[in-house]
Structures are given as structure tokens and as C-alpha cells.
Amino acid sequence: MADYTKMWTGLGLDLDNHDALLENLGGAYQSIFMSQKHRPEAMGYFDFVMSEAHGLRIKELREEQEAGRKIIGSFCVFVPEEIILAAGCTSVGLCSGADFAQEEVEKVLPRNTCSLIKSFFGFSLAKVCPYMEVSDLIVGENTCDGKKKAFETFKEMVPNFYQMDMPQNKAPMGRKLLTHEFKSFLAKLEEMTGKKITKKDLQEGIATVNAKRAALSRLAKLRAADPCPISGLDALLINQIAFLDNPARFTEKLNALCDELEVLVKEKKGAIAKNAPRILISGCPMAIPNWKVPAIIEATGAVIVGEESCIGERGQRNTTDDSADTLEGLIDAVVDRYFKIDCAVFTPNQERVEHIKEMTKNYNADGVIHYGLQFCQPYIMESFSVEKLLEKDGISIMRLETDYSQEDMGQLSTRVEAFVEIIK
Amino acid sequence: MADYTKMWTGLGLDLDNHDALLENLGGAYQSIFMSQKHRPEAMGYFDFVMSEAHGLRIKELREEQEAGRKIIGSFCVFVPEEIILAAGCTSVGLCSGADFAQEEVEKVLPRNTCSLIKSFFGFSLAKVCPYMEVSDLIVGENTCDGKKKAFETFKEMVPNFYQMDMPQNKAPMGRKLLTHEFKSFLAKLEEMTGKKITKKDLQEGIATVNAKRAALSRLAKLRAADPCPISGLDALLINQIAFLDNPARFTEKLNALCDELEVLVKEKKGAIAKNAPRILISGCPMAIPNWKVPAIIEATGAVIVGEESCIGERGQRNTTDDSADTLEGLIDAVVDRYFKIDCAVFTPNQERVEHIKEMTKNYNADGVIHYGLQFCQPYIMESFSVEKLLEKDGISIMRLETDYSQEDMGQLSTRVEAFVEIIK
Numbered sequence: 035m036a037d038y039t040k041m042w043t044g045l046g047l048d049l050d051n052h053d054a055l056l057e058n059l060g061g062a063y064q065s066i067f068m069s070q071k072h073r074p075e076a077m078g079y080f081d082f083v084m085s086e087a088h089g090l091r092i093k094e095l096r097e098e099q100e101a102g103r104k105i106i107g108s109f110c111v112f113v114p115e116e117i118i119l120a121a122g123c124t125s126v127g128l129c130s131g132a133d134f135a136q137e138e139v140e141k142v143l144p145r146n147t148c149s150l151i152k153s154f155f156g157f158s159l160a161k162v163c164p165y166m167e168v169s170d171l172i173v174g175e176n177t178c179d180g181k182k183k184a185f186e187t188f189k190e191m192v193p194n195f196y197q198m199d200m201p202q203n204k205a206p207m208g209r210k211l212l213t214h215e216f217k218s219f220l221a222k223l224e225e226m227t228g229k230k231i232t233k234k235d236l237q238e239g240i241a242t243v244n245a246k247r248a249a250l251s252r253l254a255k256l257r258a259a260d261p262c263p264i265s266g267l268d269a270l271l272i273n274q275i276a277f278l279d280n281p282a283r284f285t286e287k288l289n290a291l292c293d294e295l296e297v298l299v300k301e302k303k304g305a306i307a308k309n310a311p312r313i314l315i316s317g318c319p320m321a322i323p324n325w326k327v328p329a330i331i332e333a334t335g336a337v338i339v340g341e342e343s344c345i346g347e348r349g350q351r352n353t354t355d356d357s358a359d360t361l362e363g364l365i366d367a368v369v370d371r372y373f374k375i376d377c378a379v380f381t382p383n384q385e386r387v388e389h390i391k392e393m394t395k396n397y398n399a400d401g402v403i404h405y406g407l408q409f410c411q412p413y414i415m416e417s418f419s420v421e422k423l424l425e426k427d428g429i430s431i432m433r434l435e436t437d438y439s440q441e442d443m444g445q446l447s448t449r450v451e452a453f454v455e456i457i458k
Numbered sequence: 459m460a461d462y463t464k465m466w467t468g469l470g471l472d473l474d475n476h477d478a479l480l481e482n483l484g485g486a487y488q489s490i491f492m493s494q495k496h497r498p499e500a501m502g503y504f505d506f507v508m509s510e511a512h513g514l515r516i517k518e519l520r521e522e523q524e525a526g527r528k529i530i531g532s533f534c535v536f537v538p539e540e541i542i543l544a545a546g547c548t549s550v551g552l553c554s555g556a557d558f559a560q561e562e563v564e565k566v567l568p569r570n571t572c573s574l575i576k577s578f579f580g581f582s583l584a585k586v587c588p589y590m591e592v593s594d595l596i597v598g599e600n601t602c603d604g605k606k607k608a609f610e611t612f613k614e615m616v617p618n619f620y621q622m623d624m625p626q627n628k629a630p631m632g633r634k635l636l637t638h639e640f641k642s643f644l645a646k647l648e649e650m651t652g653k654k655i656t657k658k659d660l661q662e663g664i665a666t667v668n669a670k671r672a673a674l675s676r677l678a679k680l681r682a683a684d685p686c687p688i689s690g691l692d693a694l695l696i697n698q699i700a701f702l703d704n705p706a707r708f709t710e711k712l713n714a715l716c717d718e719l720e721v722l723v724k725e726k727k728g729a730i731a732k733n734a735p736r737i738l739i740s741g742c743p744m745a746i747p748n749w750k751v752p753a754i755i756e757a758t759g760a761v762i763v764g765e766e767s768c769i770g771e772r773g774q775r776n777t778t779d780d781s782a783d784t785l786e787g788l789i790d791a792v793v794d795r796y797f798k799i800d801c802a803v804f805t806p807n808q809e810r811v812e813h814i815k816e817m818t819k820n821y822n823a824d825g826v827i828h829y830g831l832q833f834c835q836p837y838i839m840e841s842f843s844v845e846k847l848l849e850k851d852g853i854s855i856m857r858l859e860t861d862y863s864q865e866d867m868g869q870l871s872t873r874v875e876a877f878v879e880i881i882k
Contacts, residue, residue, distance in 0.1 A: 142842060143839070143842070144835075144838045144839060144842070144859075146570070146832070146833060146835075146838070147835075147839075176626045176627065176805060178603055179602055179603045179604075179803070179835040179836050179839070180603075180835055180839070182626060182805050183802070183805060183835060183836055183839035183840060184839060185805070186805055186806055186807075186839075186840075186843060187839075187842065187843060197805070199626060199627055199629065199631065199632070200626070202600045202606060202623060202624070202626070203600065203623055205623065207623065207634075207635055207638050207639075208623070210631075211631055211635065214631050378607070379603070381600060381606050381607060381609070381610055381621070382610055383610075408570070409570060409833075409835075411568075411570075411571075411603040411604055411607060411833075411835065412603050412607055414568045414570070415567070415568060415571075415603070415604070415607035415608060415610075415611075416607060416610075418566060418567070418568070418611065419610060419611060435568075
């Protein structure tokens, strides 16, 4: 990596903290990803993106900013990238997947807060996240109680916070609320950029995001093969990078990877051995560098064939209908697409369990591991009914509850090994 | 108490479990309430209500039912009693304040769920709550993630569940949502009773509830005196009974108590000694028989002078404007009144800290104890900013986090004693 010290200093990063983070991250990446055998060649691009996640990609974002583009950071797949692109802005994900500055975090947040929230607080307090620092606007949303209430504190920590309200159910009033919030967000971006969003702008935004989602869906489907042409770890990584990379380039590179995977599937070549136990992961999102549970699962010789998660299929399924011939109609289509997301903050949320069953079938999974972040009430509460309904259908499921610490690695390994043993 | 075995059996209560609960409850009541010295005479009525909470009051509700009245049970001060009364129905509170059947509960709910939710699940699973069993309709609301998601399971456990959506902020769209939900609830009650609600019905409902809230407000203000004419425990009990008793009779008896307290204040007679350290409690609601923390506080010789709580002033402040001359206008006035409730599920919720400061001043409190139920994310998250803002104003505050168990009594006592020592 080139010397980005000047850029990082300019962004206000704490260089000592940041060095410590990068060192940790690099070590984890080497041991988890680079030690895998039989990786597709086209993963080289994604390895490169990861190695330059705090370097070249940030430089690109800075250059975009210098050219007048605004960078919009967010924490949730409900923030519509189509509208961000239509406004001539760039979207970046700010969720983070590692403990940092825990002691400082627990001065402002309860100990019993989920790791994902604590993590982005830690990244902000310790000044180690260049994506957060480069963002011109940081968008929070009223999804779960944890984020909703934590944002009250977070918005005092950053100079540029914008809050988006969220419905709690899928009734017509809920849809009205989401429409209202998407329109307010669009107006906010117009105000920031001083530019009206046209029908053509939104069409282009939709086209870019649809292409990205189509490529991610192509990747998802290729994992149905046995042997699986790509590891679950690599597929998760791609889904994580989808929140950081330039969307058009990402789509092109992902399609190139899929071309390679198609050949591998035809040749019956796998990243993981044929007849490996096949696991579907379902539950809370796993943000970079939260690779703990997938690494444990694939270390047993099993392969993860899908992620029913925001960083995964829940967040990326469904493209947006681009056929409307007015701006209003296109906005409606965007709302339609997002209103389908089956996040556990909605009540009821029966579609989710149907999707889990569907994914289990489509990707030939032998069992489901439900991944719950400790203190994430929506997903952990919902995991009880998910378990009941899957078991009713004869689908094996194990519920895990963990955080970002490494302390429970041994215990998790034992449980995962036992589960993998049972399902095969 | 008369023999209500037949009635309890008829309601489907589990008599063994119910006996065990009543025995526990009776013992706690004796040791906590009846051991207090210098109680106002008029507390006799409230002692009687408590002694007959599962007897005579349930008999009354059964008689109301036989006369064609519907009983509406609910878990939240956002369920509008005015509308329930207007529909010719009776409102009862279903929140509960004791652990019961914990092992059964943890089969359907995560261990990391707040005690209040676990408690009403336990009361339902063990069949010990006659109010739950007598209810013709049980209303749940989308307030916190915990209740919202737990209700998905709960509605499968009871035959008559109705869900009310809730806004998450106080923006105009939030008010629209609450209006929509109140109107849907009104329509649901009309459908159940087969009777249209008229302007006169709602005026009468508003008058009854306004009179109750005025009496509760009268009680609250009398506690500003030093010596305090009534203990915090007795005042809390009255606020708890407000959710169970016949509202008109309750109001009459509470006003009689207030008449007595006015005399006591004039004569400078107190339930607790003059110059006792004065505590304001703020935070999560305390449902019957959750008297743990107030008992600990008053055992130190301090007096609780107010409850900033749903079971207390947050739930009962503000009457409803009855001046509108249309049904629509009156419904709007009801929405206005409820939309002011400063529950921590709203974001932002600055009004609450202003109310805490106001109550501290009005009731001459020496310090605030913030009562957080473990795993109640909204109140515990908010307690961090509440603490910061009160300390900025020089108001002493201590944050407690506890559950319904008795295991931390010693530790809580030590902390409360130290706090009381400091503030005086």
C-alpha cells in the first residue's frame, strides 16, 4: 500500500489507533482468507480492494469530493442507493465488525448494546474509520431501538447527521411513512447538492443498482452447485465490499468472477470439496471484518451456501422496476422495492421465514445456522419462531448468539462442529 | 376474602399456581405496606382493593361482562382509556411485576428480555392472571422492540389479541400514524360492541378519565410538602391501582384521600419524618407487585416524592381538551393528549428530561434515581443522556439497572444508602 499518512491525517484519523486497526485487520485477512485453497482467480480483485479499503478507495472518494461529489455514509440497507446515485452522490456503508475503544464506548452506551452499534461508536470515538470521516452526510434510521436511541448520542459526536424514520409494519400507513421519508431524503440530497433530481437521474441510479443486485443474485445462484465453486467466506466478502466499492466497477468485476464460477461449475470444480455439509446462515448482518462465525463454520469442512442477512440476500434481493415514466412513479418503484425487505424490526415478518425456507431449498442447504448478535432484540426474538417453523418443515437449525469478542471461539467451534456432524 | 374458587376455575386459572402467587403477594404486601407507620386513614380503601384485586374486582368485571360490557386489557399508557369507556367497555392494565414460570418463559423468549415482558408471559403461561383471562380483547402496541416482537409469540398464546402500531417520532407523520391507529382501535371496539360511538359517549369517556387524572395530579402535588403526607410506596400503589379499579370510584376515593392529605399538610404531619431525603424516581414503569426499589429507598429513611414513569406522572399528566363539538374534534383532542407522552421509544425525546427537571423542582427532590429494567434498551440508553443533562444542572442522579429477582437486593440497598447519604 502506498503512503496515505497525509490523507489519513487530513481526514482527522488517529494514526496510532488506525495503525493498530489495520495491523489487526491485515492479520485476520491473511489467516482467514489467504489461507483458503482453490480460490477463484477473479477473487484477486476483491483481495486488492480489501488491501486498499483504507487507501486507494478513500483516495478515490476524496477525488470525487474534490470534483464536487458528496459522499453519503449509512448503516442500513433501507437507505436507498438509487436515490443517492441519482443525486450525483456516492453511497458508502458505515457498519463495522470489530470491537474498538470499548472502554470509551461504554461511557456513552450501555454495556448491553449489540456489538455492531458499539463498534461504529468505537470507530468514531477512536477516529479509525476513513469512510465515516470522509462522509459529507451520515444517515441513521429508526430501525431497532438500539440504533434509534444510540443515534441520539451519535448525532452529537459527528457534525453531519441525518435521521430517517422507519415504519414498524407493512400496512398501508407504513408504506406512506416510508414514501414520505424517501422523499424527504431526496429533498435533503437536492438541498446538499443544489441540483434537482430528474427522471433520467433516477433511471440511471436504478440501472446502476439493479445491475449490481443482478450480479450479486448471479453469484448467489452459482453457489447452489455441488461442489460449491466459491467459499462462503469469499462470497460474504463480496457482499461486504458491495457497500464500499464503486458500484459500476464492482458489478463488472463480480460478473467476471461469475463467468469464471460458471466454468468451474461446468467442470465440477469446487472451492470446497464435493459433498461438504452445506450451511445457510441467517440472521444479523456481518460487517467487515466480522468473519468469526463463517470462519468457524468453514473450518469444519462445511461450506456456507447463502447469507439470509442484510449483508447478503435480504439486503440485495429484488431489483427496482424501472418502467415508470415519471419521477414520481420511479420513486414509488424504489419504495416498493425497499418495502419488501424482511427485516426483523417489522411486525409481523412472516416473509422472512419463507425466504429462509426458499433459500435452504434453492441452495441445497443441509441446515441453517441462525446468527444472532447478543442484545439484538429483533433478530434474537424472531429466531425463536424461525426455529419453530423451520423444524416443523424438517429443516435443521441451530441458533447462535455471540458478539465481536474472540472469547467464545472455542465454545462456538464445538457447537458448530456438533451441528455439522448432525446434518450430514 | 370470600371463596372465589369457582370464579377462578371458570376463568381457567391454574389454582395451584394462583394460590402460590397470592400467598407470595400477600406476604410482600404485609411486610412492605402494612408495616409502614403514619399511613393516612383513607389508604384503607386501597388496601382493601389490593386484598380483593383477584377477588371482588374480578367478580365486578364478570358482572359487567354478564351485563354485556367488554373488558379491554392492555400493556401501555398509549392505549386510550377515553375511547374504551366511550365504547361502553372497561379498561384494565395487564403489565405485571413479578417473575413467574421463568423456565417456561425462557422456552419462548430470549433470556435477555426485560422482566416486565417475561412477567406477563409467565402470568399467561402459568394461568395466574385473572385480568388477562377475563379480558375480551388484549391490546398490544408497537412501542419497544421487546414488546413488539414478543407480541408475535404472545398473540399465538391468547385468543383475542389486537395490535396497535405506534410512531417512533413526534413529526407530523407520527401524529398521522397515531390518529390512524386510534381511529382503527375505535372502529375495532365498535365492531366488538355492535354500537357506534357518539360525540356524547366520547365526552363522557374524556370526563371520567380527566377526573381520574386530575385526582392523580392532586395527589402528586400534595407530595411537594415537607414532611411528605404520604409515602412513595403508598403513592405508587395508588398509581398502580389506577389501572385496575373502576375509574369513577377510584377518583372519588382518591379525592377523599387527598382531602385528608390536605389537612395533614396544613397540620405539618407527615407519613415520613420532616427533612427526610427526598427522591424522585424516573424510568421504567413498576407494575404490581414490583415494589422492590421503592421499598429499598424508603427503608433508608428517604421519601419518594414522585414517579417519572408510565405508572406515575408520565402516564397520567395532561388531561384531554373536551371543548371540541364534533366526534372527530374530540378524537383529535385525545390524540393530542397521548402524543405528548414522553416515552423513551420516541426519538428524540428531550421533553422527558425537561419533565424530570420540572418534577425535581416542583416536588423539592434532593436527587433522582433512574430506574432501568435490565434489557430495556429505550430507557437504559436514554438514561445516559438524562444523567448528563441533570448533572449539568447540578441535580444528583444515580442510575440503577435491575430486574424482578431478589438476588441483587443487598447490592441495591448499599448503592441506594450511599446515594441517600450523599444528597442529604
